[in-house]
Amino acid sequence: MDAQVSDLTRLTAADAAAKIASGEITSVMLVEAYLERIKERDESVMAWEHLNPEYALEQARAADERRAFDQSTGPLHGVPVGIKDIIDTYDFPTENGTPAHKGRQPGEDAAIVSALRGAGAIIMGKTVTTELAVFYPNKTRNPHNLEHTPGGSSSGSAAAVADHMIPLAIGTQTGGSVIRPASFCGVYGFKLTHGTVSRTGVLMQAPPLDTLGVFANTVEDLGLIADCLTAYDPLDSWMRPRSRPRLREMALSEPPVDPLFAFVKSPAWDDYAEDTTRDAFPELVTALGEYCDEVELPSVFAEGLKMQKVIQNADIAKFYGPIAEKSPGILSDGLVERIEVGKSISAVEYNNALDVREALNAGLEEVFERYDAIITPASPGPAPKGLSTTGDAAFNAMWTYLGVPCTTLPLLEADGLPFGVQLVGARHDDGRLLRNSRWLVEHLNTSGDND
């Protein structure tokens, strides 16, 4: 029995869904396996904020009954998913990682949670977030080494997927909160193009930046879950109606010609790249040979890092300032400081930062005319030791600001800790990014045999 349980937690989500759909396994079996793993591991990793094993099994039994009754299964039928605890769920509290929202129980689901239920997913529970999805760490540890940070702010989602406590999880990124923890925890992460996933029912930090993302153990699984999230929601004023991408299908498709990657150090390199990164990336570029050129972005892109901070801090002041005023002493000192910084940002600066983004994106489009995707670090290096910080978002913030889709692929390792290779695609070309991500993983796995 133990061996089988262990096997089930190692299934990809796509395989698990296929086996449930065919009747080879049941959702109850799958959920039991993951609950067993959680029981075994979460005391150390602490990825979960709200979990109710009995309720998870209840959902799984209902999923199995629905399948038995009319054979209908959604793409995630019976597959458990973890939800970052800043995303509203009617059946779990959503406490946003702050005592200010202790016991907060939303009356309804966020739009994407409702979409996941519609796809047949089991809402396993809520995963740990940093304080209000900013930087102040919470309890989660890196499953590869408990003395290291898992990254943040989607700490629990990344750690839970990495530790096989769940095959899929949802996170959010305003600075680097999906790609960085995915890099540190050694899982696949995918931040979609800004404005393609509804944020209705998701804690607002900075609407021009806030973006949903997903965690999984394969590129195909990233597409599988992301496909469930892209319905148009007129309540999210940053969304536009557009045809839904077929992300999983694109992830599995072959590029029409071999892709060409642009290795971009990005404005963060000089100040933030650690030695591990300075060693690994040139090696990677060499290994890719004709498939990769080094490309330098115009120096104006350095503005991107600053502009992201202007928007994030001003909006942190707007959305979290009232919490600090209402409950003095309840927020971390660091966040209170950041609120003060944000209050001093003028409307002119803020709106100019939004305009600069359009100018930079026009420049970026030229890169994507020649190159299929950008290769760049996902984090300064592997997860730093200690739990007092979740690491730096310097390699993420500019891409978040630009609204482009990003993946991180767990291809690197140093001192027993994984770290990611980030791929960046053109806005609204998320499917192509997944295709190139899968291609890169397979290409390196194959050519790696010759090393």
Added chain:
Amino acid sequence: MDAQVSDLTRLTAADAAAKIASGEITSVMLVEAYLERIKERDESVMAWEHLNPEYALEQARAADERRAFDQSTGPLHGVPVGIKDIIDTYDFPTENGTPAHKGRQPGEDAAIVSALRGAGAIIMGKTVTTELAVFYPNKTRNPHNLEHTPGGSSSGSAAAVADHMIPLAIGTQTGGSVIRPASFCGVYGFKLTHGTVSRTGVLMQAPPLDTLGVFANTVEDLGLIADCLTAYDPLDSWMRPRSRPRLREMALSEPPVDPLFAFVKSPAWDDYAEDTTRDAFPELVTALGEYCDEVELPSVFAEGLKMQKVIQNADIAKFYGPIAEKSPGILSDGLVERIEVGKSISAVEYNNALDVREALNAGLEEVFERYDAIITPASPGPAPKGLSTTGDAAFNAMWTYLGVPCTTLPLLEADGLPFGVQLVGARHDDGRLLRNSRWLVEHLNTSGDND
């Protein structure tokens, strides 16, 4: 000949278009009549910034030839239109009412100018605007009394239509720049719902507020020209794709039941309503009897006036601050002061002002559940004497901020000067607003016989 020329300038745009379509008159005849009127009057009124009689006739001849060739005519085929000089035209300069843009020649048309050409309109010329469409007056005078202001910022558009130099004109409103000059000049004015007309190629002052509007001599004509402006433009990030309203058709339709109006003094009444207004409106409400109740908006609406200023001033600083920096001394002192005020507005204040708008609109929707339209002053009273100011936008700014559609109907008069009754409708219910506007005019004209 003179009599006939005079008759043609008195035609409604709808009648003129019908006569051109049927062949009863030609576009050349119509344009000649208006050019004659302009020649006679514009030395006094000074409504035009750029006018080229020969070029207008050239367009008219081309329109007549097209009709002769294949009988095809658009809804404005051969009808001349005036365009406020902050709206780009490839064939006229667009100088934005400031010496800073002297001789500025856009390379292409604004999206709406291109749409008007597509509807067959003759672009007669560019009408005078205040400095950068803010408050500093330009040369135009009120055609009803040359010692009085025509209002602004769409001064020339309002005066030219009022003085029968043109049957239709386009303006813009960020505070009260369509409704107020229409009121002062005694013409029909219509500011559409914010976000329903493209601003691509229109001078930006404050994108969350900037709205297109039209001037005409009947409600039907407002609908006729507005119908040409509502195509979706993805380049205007405040627009959403939606089905186009049929405004002229709605303007001409009968309400399913007699409308019920809400007389709303609005937060501006106490400080801004002049005696003429304090006399006229209660009389109007009495005359309307069962068709009108007085309704008091919750006191929170007073915020609307302040919030409009927050957004307008911050964005004036953003868009016009660089002009002041580049060319010191070129902007009026008043505008430079306003830029300084705008620079000090924080991003938090600005973004909160955008949020408050949604809350107030939710409150307004309750009013529109009971009432078909709001009746409220279009201006503090008739046009004030003197040309040093274009009057106050206090009765307009809140509605502009809320994004709701407004019309002004030239139903009132004091001391030989006209002033308007403003009707306000529910957002995106512009057609219903025009229907109720036409109903009100006809109802008062009919019942007026009994006075």
